[in-house]
Amino acid sequence: MRKAEALVFILLIVLAGVTVGGAAASKASEPPYWIALYLPTPSPPSMMPIVFVHGGAGSAQQFMSQAMRFTSNGYPPEYLVAFEYDSSFTVENLSTVLARLDATIDQVRAATGSNKVILIGHSLGTYVSLNYLSAPGHCEKVAYYINIDGSSGRSAPALVPTLAIWTNLSSWRSGGLLLGLVGATKNIWFYDQTHTDACTSAETFAEIFRFINWKDPATTNIVPETSDYVNVSGRVVIFPYNTYNDNVSGTLEIWEVNSSNGHRLRDSPDATFSITGPNGKWGPFQANRSAYYEFVLLREDRVAHHFYFEPFTRSNYWLTLLTSAPGGIADQVNRSDSHTSLLIIRNKEFWGDQGSMNDVLKINGTNVITPMHCPVTKLVCGIWVYDKDSDGQSDLNTPIQQFHSLLFQTGVDLYIEASTTDPPDGVITLELVSRGGKGTHVINVPNWPSSNHSITVHFNDYEPNVGSSQCSAESIKEDNASSNPAAWYYYLVTLFSNNAALLQLENYIVNVIHQEARQRIAPKLM
Missing domain, CATH: 2.60.40.2200 (Immunoglobulin-like)
Structure with missing residues (x-):
């Protein structure tokens, strides 16, 4: 009944038009006090595999640097997958691309034993990713979505915490205004970067790592291996x-x-x-x-x-x-x-x-x-x-x-x-x-x-150990899940998963009042 009580309580707040704020709200760095009354403290996320979807005229090349930064932070290579497709839609159409992406995600989940993946889209890859996430059942396979400099003005996927990253000179503008991704958990802008730079930079890596792991990376460098020989394929x-x-x-x-x-x-x-x-x-x-x-x-x-x-x-x-x-x-x-x-x-x-x-x-x-x-x-x-x-x-x-x-x-x-x-x-x-x-x-x-x-x-798109931060293990900031607003939002979102008894109520919340819930509650949790 604990989950059911939480769902009913959230539903009552939304329907009553109550906003979380004012004197009764908790500090910005802490979750609202009433959540702790109804929910157990969420645990930090376990390591999940990552699937990268490149942009137009792109390939796995735009993921190489970030993949090596992830392995520099302890990720196994098999957890890092670049999904490549025909971005001209000449030898395959969008439907074929989406079907292959779904098959790739299923293969990655099976190979790693992870129930969900992290999905990252860049440029045209955000269009592909958002179309993928709009299909029934696909959001259930994705724990977090990262939207890099693409699909401005569109809406973030329902029930998937989303980080949207933008650049100063993005092509996705409306009258000179950067619209961001509507409903994203977080929109951020890098004003000193350009379109592909934002996909491969150390700064972007740091933001992605914090968003999906609730802590800083040990390093944003691509750390040379200690052995004399490395594998290349x-x-x-x-x-x-x-x-x-x-x-x-x-x-x-x-x-x-x-x-x-x-x-x-x-x-x-x-x-x-x-x-x-x-x-x-x-x-x-x-x-x-x-x-x-x-x-x-x-x-x-x-x-x-x-x-x-x-x-x-x-x-x-x-x-x-x-x-x-x-x-x-x-x-x-x-x-x-x-x-x-x-x-x-x-x-x-x-x-x-x-x-x-x-x-x-x-x-x-x-x-x-x-x-x-x-x-x-x-x-x-x-x-x-x-x-x-x-x-x-x-x-x-x-x-x-x-x-x-x-x-x-x-x-x-x-x-x-x-x-x-x-x-x-x-x-x-x-x-x-x-x-x-x-x-x-x-x-x-x-x-x-x-x-x-x-x-x-x-040429490499990074400088060897220049202009990026490196922290010792002792200096890594560990975010306490009980005081991390993003952690609470993710926990609320995933609370409903795999519970048949709550399916009807879940569908009602998602389909009838989801947008209002995001506008009134989610921003206060961020």
């Missing part, structure tokens, strides 16, 4: 479909390279994996955490696609390699034996018109981040660099429109001389100084000719 997929739907199989070779020039250190690869459709999975590969590596995808009748990264200091199971099939985006690049083409990616926007807060990316000494190519409102995360029209000339004043017109991308006309030998004997030095001078990243790659080779260079 992921997928090869065709952009933007996030499936390996090329009609030829491939081979992925991994080579350790010289950090000073990107040249291979040995005559044979350190690892080789067969790439087949539709999942394109590869790995795991044991990488020396202080070494640089080249990943090269070889396919019949396709150019060789080389990928270069900064050293993997922590195990990474979410490394998606984006490539093209014939007719894909890479076919828009002009190719020749005389010049090299590059695609440079960082899952944090490149800023080029913010003065002292600009990023600087020099390719053999030439900065390619300019106000024309990378205005902050363009939200550029991918920069295509090649010799437009193969004319041997550079034009840094005019962006290449084929790529500048695309979401999150731009194109730079820069002539980079290619090697005439195979393997190449030259080197291209890419030096990235992150905005605010927080860190310098350097990756050296060979000057492969673009006629038969594509090059993708990935």
Whole structure:
């Protein structure tokens, strides 16, 4: 009867129009006194698996940093799942995506033994997630929902505590007004971040961790592992479909390279994996955490696609390699034996018109981040660099429109001389100084000719142990559930779960007076 009494009491308060506040209300940092009379003290949540849903033109790449922050705080890798889908809705429609998301969540619940998951959506992924949560029975599988910079003005899911995170330059505006997510447990804004930055930043991680664990993380850093070798695995997929739907199989070779020039250190690869459709999975590969590596995808009748990264200091199971099939985006690049083409990616926007807060990316000494190519409102995360029209000339004043017109991308006309030998004997030095001078990243790659080779260079979206907090175990703040308003709200929400005797009353509260209850009671508990 204890639960029934609590439900009836809440119902009476709502119907009577009573608000929790004034002299009778408890302090803001404590739950209202009357809740303790009817409910036992809620226990802190146990660790639950996390499912991330990326945005448009996105992939698991936007989850890599946060996943490694979670493992740095003790989460097992199998509790961290990136759900990838065709964000263009070309090879699969929304209904298919939602069905696969539901199947993925069920698989994660079964594999971990957890009744519920944490669902995180970013950008278009918030649209997918909110559609998923609107279907009958789906909210019962989700303990918390995190809405990152998307679906402004929509309503938060019923009975799922929701954290909504927004940025200063979000595209989801109405007359210049950031609407937030209506009915969310908490809406917060990062005024010094942009769209993808808010998905991958240490600040966002800290907010998510506190919301789902009721305490601060031990660290917001990506902590290097103590062993000399780490595990790396992921997928090869065709952009933007996030499936390996090329009609030829491939081979992925991994080579350790010289950090000073990107040249291979040995005559044979350190690892080789067969790439087949539709999942394109590869790995795991044991990488020396202080070494640089080249990943090269070889396919019949396709150019060789080389990928270069900064050293993997922590195990990474979410490394998606984006490539093209014939007719894909890479076919828009002009190719020749005389010049090299590059695609440079960082899952944090490149800023080029913010003065002292600009990023600087020099390719053999030439900065390619300019106000024309990378205005902050363009939200550029991918920069295509090649010799437009193969004319041997550079034009840094005019962006290449084929790529500048695309979401999150731009194109730079820069002539980079290619090697005439195979393997190449030259080197291209890419030096990235992150905005605010927080860190310098350097990756050296060979000057492969673009006629038969594509090059993708990935820079980390974080600075190693710079600009983020790290706490000792002794200094972690433990939130007492009895004085944590969010804990009480979650407990009220989940109180009704799995109790057939209260189902009719629960449905009445949810369907008839839910909105009024949220407006009158929930804000007072926050």
